[in-house]
Amino acid sequence: MKYVQEFRDPQKAQGLLHEIKGLGEQLTQDHPGPIKIMEVCGGHTHSIFKYGLESLLPSSIExxxxxxxxxxxxxxxxxxxxxAIAQQPHVILTTFGDVMRVPGSQQSLLQAKAEGADIRMVYSPLDALKLARENxxxxxAFFAIGFETTxxxxxxxVLQAQREGITNFSLFCNHVLVVPALEALxxxxxxxxxxxxxxxxxxxxxxxxxxxxxxxxxxxPVAIAGFEPLDILQSLWMVLRQLAEGRCEVENQYTRLVNHDGNAVALDALAKVFTVxxxxEWRGLGDIPASGFKMHPNYSQFDAEAKFTLPHQRVADHKACACGExxxxxxxxxxxxxxxxxCTPEHxxxxxxxxSEGACAAYYKYGAAQAPQPSEALAKSR
Known part of the structure; x- marks a missing residue:
């Protein structure tokens, strides 16, 4: 398929849903309760609700x-x-926009900015490096978050900063790894x-x-999936087919962008700059061994945790909030x-x-809508 509308074809979706229903009925004959499949990525969660996919699945699949x-x-x-980094004299803290509103123990980055801290939203770590060059x-400091994606x-x-000899740039590294989190689950x-x-x-x-x-x-079983409706339905069918056939493998539905060994250039950069x-600590999951990156000793001059004195305190979540669960x-x-x-997106x-990738935000944005029929759910996106 070449065009995005082909990945949203209602007739193809109906065919996949028919196969999924049959596999679900077959599997639940000897299974206590529904078959539980986890979509790991928040992007998948939003696609599932945006296109009404969860409402189309049989009760045998959760x-x-x-x-x-x-x-x-x-x-x-x-x-x-x-x-704490942002509140130190002569510091500019940079980060992505969706991090700005996440509550800390006392305030969010956005609230700290309102009180005078120089905190700036950027679209790329290169924007942060440009600020260092200009100031x-x-x-x-760049507040770096994300899985192996970012x-x-x-x-x-960091490699560019080293090449240019920029010494007033640093990284507060919070990059995490997906496979150790799956093992913890x-x-x-x-x-x-x-x-x-x-x-x-x-x-x-x-x-x-x-x-x-x-x-x-x-x-x-694992099926790596793209983000269009048919991507998700096909990957779900692949997992269910493995279960029905007694297989347990890693299958790749997203072959148009994912290969078996990954991106060699990206992996080489990660190996140079970071170590595990x-x-x-993960919210809700606690401490997970070997689940995050830190700066490699060869690049310690860019490590914000070495440049600045930080509280490093563990803080419990709000008692009323079920975010961890x-x-x-x-x-x-x-x-x-x-x-x-x-608790709403505004407050x-x-x-x-x-x-934008949070499950609660997805439920809040899409969950209250009446579940459309299969053809309507996909036709709206065409």
């Missing part, structure tokens, strides 16, 4: 929303550290998953190979006491309501 939103999994203590008398652009920016006895729809954007960088551990060690932390897939957003009432209590 989609579980995973921790694939990098803004949502950031713990409050790390946000407090970023604010040689000030320190410019980490290469950060690494390449599979160790949770409260969450019984049957398979995964793998994240397409991350996989463009790391490839399909790293997911082999999920299939081989944990016995869970012993552990990293939602990120684990244990709860749905509507099971949170404050969802859609005290968020938890990070899942802030980010």
């Amino acid at each position: 989609l579980v929303h995973g921790p694939g939103c990098p803004v949502c999994i950031m713990p409050k203590g790390r946000l407090d550290d970023a604010i 040689p008398d000030r320190e410019v 980490a290469p652009s950060t690494a390449l920016t 599979l160790s949770n006895p409260d969450l019984q998953l049957d398979g995964f729809i793998g994240p397409g954007h991350v996989s463009m960088v790391i490839g399909a190979r790293p997911y082999q551990v999920i299939a081989e060690r944990y016995g869970k 932390r012993e552990q990293f 939602i990120l684990q897939g244990v709860k749905k957003p509507w099971e949170c006491k404050v969802f859609g009432t005290a 968020p209590i938890g990070a899942c309501m802030v980010s």
Whole structure:
């Protein structure tokens, strides 16, 4: 298929849904409850709700929303550290826009900016490097977040800073790794998953190979998916077909952008600039071993955690907020006491309501709408 409308074809969707229904009925004959498939990526969650896919699935299939939103999994203590950097004299803190409104323990970055801290939204780490170039008398720190999707652009920016000899640029590194998070989820006895729809954007960088551990060690099938409606439905069908045939493999539905070994240039940049932390704290999941990047010792001059004194304190989430359970897939957003009432995108209590990839934001934006018929759900997008 060449054109985007082909990935939104209602007739093709109906065919896939028919196959999915048949596989679901076959599998649930010997399965207690519905088949639970987790879509890891927040981008998938939003596509699922935007196109009404969840409402079209049979009751034998349940989609579980995973921790694939990098803004949502950031713990409050790390946000407090970023604010502490911004509040130091002669510092410009830069970050992406959706991070600005995530609540820390006392305030968000946006509130700290309103109180006088020089915090600026950027679209790329290269924008932060440009600010450092233009303000040689000030320190410019980039609050770097994201999975392996965004980490290469950060690494390449550090390499550019080194080539130019820019010494007033640093990185507050909060990049995280997807596979260790999946392993942590599979160790949770409260969450019984049957398979995964793998994240397409991350996989463009790391490839399909790293997911082999999920299939081989944990016995869970994985299908890496694109973000259009037919991408998601086909990957769901691939996972269900594996379960029905007694197979457990890593399959790649997103072949137009993902290959088995990943992007060699991006992976080389990551290996040069970063090394893996012993552990990293995730909101809702706690400390996960080997789940985050930190600066490689060869690039310690660009490490904000070495340049600045930070609180490094662990901070509990708001008691009324179920963001942690939602990120684990244990709860749905509507099971949170404050969802859609005290917690909205305009006045968020938890990070899942802030980010455009957050599950709560997806439910809030699309969940209240009446579920359209299959042909209508896809025809609207054409």
